[in-house]
Amino acid sequence: MDAILLQILNGLDKGGAYALIALGLTLVFGTLGVVNFAHGALFMLGAFCAVTFNKLLNLESIVVDPEQTTAWGSPLEIRTPYVEAWLGDFGVFLNDYSVPASIMLAVPVMLFIGIAMERGLVRHFYKRPHADQILVTFGLAIVIQEIVKHFYGANPIPQPAPDAFGGTFYVGTLLGMGQTLAYPWWRIIYLLFSLAVIGAVFAFLQLTTYGMVVRAGMHDRQTVGFLGIDIQRRFTVVFGLAAVVAGVAGVMYTPILPPDYHMGMEFLVLSFVVVVVGGMGSLGGAVAAGFLLGILQSFASMNEVKSLVPGIDHIIIYLVAVVVLLIRPRGLLGKKGVMEA
Amino acid sequence: MTLININRRSLLKTGAAMGVGLAAPMHFVRGAFAQDMSCNMPTGDTVTFGWNVPLTGAYADEGADELKAFQLAVKHLNGEGDGGMVKTMKPTALKGSGVLGKKVAYVHGDSQTKSDAARDGAKRMIERDGAIMISGGSSSGVAVAVQGLCQELGVVFMAGLTHSNDTTGKDKKRYGFRHFFNAYQSGVALAPVIGEAYGKDRRAYHLTADYTWGWTQEESIKAATEKLGWETVTAVRTPLGAADYSQYITPVLNSGADVLILNHYGKDMVNSLTQAVQFGLRDKEVNGKKFEIVVPLFSELMAQGAGDAVKGIYGTGNWDWKLDDEATKRRRIPAMSRRSSMPMPANGPAPSLRRK
Numbered sequence: 157m158d159a160i161l162l163q164i165l166n167g168l169d170k171g172g173a174y175a176l177i178a179l180g181l182t183l184v185f186g187t188l189g190v191v192n193f194a195h196g197a198l199f200m201l202g203a204f205c206a207v208t209f210n211k212l213l214n215l216e217s218i219v220v221d222p223e224q225t226t227a228w229g230s231p232l233e234i235r236t237p238y239v240e241a242w243l244g245d246f247g248v249f250l251n252d253y254s255v256p257a258s259i260m261l262a263v264p265v266m267l268f269i270g271i272a273m274e275r276g277l278v279r280h281f282y283k284r285p286h287a288d289q290i291l292v293t294f295g296l297a298i299v300i301q302e303i304v305k306h307f308y309g310a311n312p313i314p315q316p317a318p319d320a321f322g323g324t325f326y327v328g329t330l331l332g333m334g335q336t337l338a339y340p341w342w343r344i345i346y347l348l349f350s351l352a353v354i355g356a357v358f359a360f361l362q363l364t365t366y367g368m369v370v371r372a373g374m375h376d377r378q379t380v381g382f383l384g385i386d387i388q389r390r391f392t393v394v395f396g397l398a399a400v401v402a403g404v405a406g407v408m409y410t411p412i413l414p415p416d417y418h419m420g421m422e423f424l425v426l427s428f429v430v431v432v433v434g435g436m437g438s439l440g441g442a443v444a445a446g447f448l449l450g451i452l453q454s455f456a457s458m459n460e461v462k463s464l465v466p467g468i469d470h471i472i473i474y475l476v477a478v479v480v481l482l483i484r485p486r487g488l489l490g491k492k493g494v495m496e497a
Numbered sequence: 498m499t500l501i502n503i504n505r506r507s508l509l510k511t512g513a514a515m516g517v518g519l520a521a522p523m524h525f526v527r528g529a530f531a532q533d534m535s536c537n538m539p540t541g542d543t544v545t546f547g548w549n550v551p552l553t554g555a556y557a558d559e560g561a562d563e564l565k566a567f568q569l570a571v572k573h574l575n576g577e578g579d580g581g582m583v584k585t586m587k588p589t590a591l592k593g594s595g596v597l598g599k600k601v602a603y604v605h606g607d608s609q610t611k612s613d614a615a616r617d618g619a620k621r622m623i624e625r626d627g628a629i630m631i632s633g634g635s636s637s638g639v640a641v642a643v644q645g646l647c648q649e650l651g652v653v654f655m656a657g658l659t660h661s662n663d664t665t666g667k668d669k670k671r672y673g674f675r676h677f678f679n680a681y682q683s684g685v686a687l688a689p690v691i692g693e694a695y696g697k698d699r700r701a702y703h704l705t706a707d708y709t710w711g712w713t714q715e716e717s718i719k720a721a722t723e724k725l726g727w728e729t730v731t732a733v734r735t736p737l738g739a740a741d742y743s744q745y746i747t748p749v750l751n752s753g754a755d756v757l758i759l760n761h762y763g764k765d766m767v768n769s770l771t772q773a774v775q776f777g778l779r780d781k782e783v784n785g786k787k788f789e790i791v792v793p794l795f796s797e798l799m800a801q802g803a804g805d806a807v808k809g810i811y812g813t814g815n816w817d818w819k820l821d822d823e824a825t826k827r828r829r830i831p832a833m834s835r836r837s838s839m840p841m842p843a844n845g846p847a848p849s850l851r852r853k
Binding site: 158159162163166167169170173305309310311312313314316317322323324338339340342343411412413414416418419422423453454457458459462469470 | 744
């Protein structure tokens with residue numbers, strides 16, 4: 157029983173990450189009709205916002221104390237991060253919470269990158285075939301990766317979670333099962349965070365006038381344009397929003413997965429499968445499929461399942477995709493007319 | 498009934514003809530063999546080595562370090578600087594004047610940690626640049642592929658970073674050599690140390706990267722620890738390059754195992770170890786003993802990637818420039834004065850046991 161509950165938690169957690177990336181992908185596809193293969197690179201750029209923020213916070217002054225020596229006999233260097241020297245306790249706190257705090261940096265940076273990407277490159281490919289869009293965005297992803305590698309190297313850079321959330325939490329206590337189901341604090345935070353972001357995106361689209369216009373534009377772009385609304389500009393903002401969602405997902409994932417320049421690609425392929433299974437252009441479908449595939453992947457990795465069907469954990473996601481597409485060719489919640497001539 | 502009439506003359510004739518007939522192929526084979534053994538025989542006053550290292554891809558940092566170490570070795574072979582380890586080797590035919598009086602030159606290529614790219618690069622260095630020896634690499638798969646090519650072309654291959662038992666010996670390649678130790682040696686070196694530290698009565702759970710290297714390491718470590726008296730609870734294969742290991746780590750919690758052995762390398766190891774520590778494995782007590790994690794093979798770069806998670810973890814690594822012996826000091830001091838950083842231990846010539 158414990159094992160099954162733990163695998164459900166794992167699946168939800170994994171699904172949270174898939175859903176956040178797939179949500180941005182499908183948002184861009186639904187509004188602009190672009191298949192954005194650079195979306196994984198945006199997730200990675202978000203993670204590197206956290207790395208950069210942490211590096212900035214750890215810029216330190218070095219004072220050599222001639223009176224004290226190290227074990228090797230050289231004068232002792234006393235290193236103090238500038239933030240801690242200037243801000244005192246708050247600086248120490250900020251350093252500890254550098255990962256969540258770097259969201260402050262990631263939101264404007266990712267919004268800018270998203271908008272610049274849409275205006276500078278992607279908009280030239282709206283009327284081109286999907287294959288062209290895939291090629292150009294995939295190429296862009298490689299360029300972004302290589303730039304990041306040039307500055308940060310190819311080795312993963314560990315990012316610690318805040319001390320308070322570094323340990324494990326007994327989920328069993330919430331379910332009246334006592335000290336069971338030990339689960340890392342940060343993964344629980346990540347799950348809650350992904351639910352909050354998904355909720356916020358849906359609230360933005362469903363409850364605000366801006367979101368309503370965007371939804372109308374997704375449905376019938378031409379008519380919205382006839383009403384005198386500059387729908388193109390709103391879609392550009394949506395592209396920026398998708399970049400922000402991918403970016404903050406990347407920021408919060410850094411304590412779980414030490415970021416390196418290639419991390420986006422690992423998630424991109426899975427996220428595309430999530431979008432296809434959920435139904436192209438369907439936001440709800442992307443979220444549902446994200447959680448579904450996350451949980452199925454976790455169960456397929458259990459020893460009991462693997463002993464029955466060896467290697468099932470390698471292929472489960474693709475197997476489910478094949479079955480879903482055979483039964484429902486438009487995906488779980490896909491609508492008629494999307495990507496169909 | 499036929500009578501065969503043999504006289505002395507015809508016997509001699511036949512014998513001579515048979516002798517020539519038998520010897521003729523040897524004549525051709527001997528020539529071919531000589532040519533085979535001396536592919537790219539250097540005729541000028543230099544001899545060219547080919548360094549085939551990953552400069553792009555996931556092991557680019559390891560590759561850059563490997564290249565640094567090779568460049569340093571060439572300098573020492575040619576007698577530049579203070580000669581480094583050449584001066585501490587006994588006995589040696591190396592005099593700091595290159596190899597057999599010929600100055601060492603080198604070319605390098607990007608192996609990308611991909612078998613086909615690595616083979617193409619090695620082929621170019623052998624055929625175009627006239628390399629008499631190829632070295633480098635960062636995976637057992639690449640090493641096996643390049644070794645096959647070098648065997649075909651009759652060029653010496655010194656495998657770089659490869660830890661699989663199967664790289665050398667198994668396929669009987671006469672031109673293939675290795676300086677990096679193998680999984681069997683890791684098992685033999687590690688078992689007595691972890692046996693002393695963690696006791697003889699332990700239950701181990703293996704997570705293994707699902708490819709040749711992972712399998713041979715699992716086999717070697719299992720054999721070495723079971724000899725100690727440890728019991729293997731189970732060995733689970735994980736897909737290569739999995740980013741999230743949570744679904745493989747949670748079953749460890751209730752398996753009754755008190756040691757987790759991670760047969761992962763590179764980013765896989767960084768991710769699985771980081772996540773195993775986050776799941777609180779190292780704070781647990783099972784069977785009345787503190788739960789321990791062992792990573793049989795890791796490098797300095799991987800330790801950097803894993804950060805605090807690797808502190809206190811036992812494993813084996815290659816020669817470490819921080820060792821305190823005469824040869825190591827020889828190699829360390831000139832290099833440190835010239836460069837801001839030393840090549841990482843994965844690129845040196847002898848195994849060492851390590852605990853971070």
